[in-house]
Amino acid sequence: MKFEESKWNGCPIRYAAEIIGDKWTFLILRDLMFRNKSSYTALLHSSEKISTNILADRLRKLEKHGMLEKSVDPDNKKQFIYALSKKGLDLMPTMLSLFAWSCEYDDETHLPASLVGEAKRDPWGLAKQLRQGKALALNTEKSSR
Secondary structure, eight states, rough: OOOOHHTTTTTTTHHHHHHSSSHHHHHHHHHHHOOOOOOOOOOOTTTTTOOHHHHHHHHHHHTTTTTTEEEEETEEEEEEEEOOHHHHTHHHHHHHHHHHHHHHTTTHHOOOHHHHHHHHHHHHHHHHHHTTTOOOOOSSSSOOO
């Protein structure tokens, strides 16, 4: 079934899906938010093995939609540094809620129980703490279910 474009206008799910609606974009956002990755090379070497053309495409798309900012690396003028914009950082509580949801329903998802509890109770507060420099330990202990 083909949807008429006018029926999609104003839909918040459509808007979010347009920007972040594929697995590679989610993983890039995860790495930028929670794994301190900021260069193309660092993002390319994530364990999921994203291909170069997909990574370049998703970074362009995220930049186009105002989710991240690209700047020249001051230490290596041939390289770019990617950083989340305010719009990208504002997605952090949603990502934390997804962490908690995954721990609830996926036996292979493992995060510290304290992190999962905080993400369930107050994703906005946890996001604020993380943005202020609190370290996030991923995959270090099995979460409680």
